[in-house]
Amino acid sequence: MKIKPLGQAQERSYSSLRGSIGKALSSPGIRSNRKTHINCGSLARMAGNGCANVDQIRRQGRWNNTTINDTYLTNLPRELVRSMAGFPTYGRFSYLARAAFNTSTSLWKKLFPAIGE
Structure with a gap:
């Protein structure tokens, strides 16, 4: 098309x-x-992922509190979700120390049998 x-x-x-x-x-x-309006929601969510607060997103889109919360953003508190996942609630950090954990080769082979091929 x-x-x-x-x-x-x-x-x-x-x-x-x-x-x-x-x-x-x-x-x-x-x-x-x-x-x-399909791009409005994705724009608001992308701004939220970039650590913009709800007031900044609302002002940028010229939305009132009801519109932004009910239509464009999820009702999940971002700071709480980030902290529960192990991320800091401030800034744009995405490093998790547990992601650097070295697993044994035997475990990898059990999970992914074709890994050695």
């Missing part, structure tokens, strides 16, 4: 935009009722 680019001076109508996004989503079999 090819989406034709518009010139810089051209505007798209809402129905044209919705139709283009609908075609792009249906091609791989994605169903969504929020065709024109």
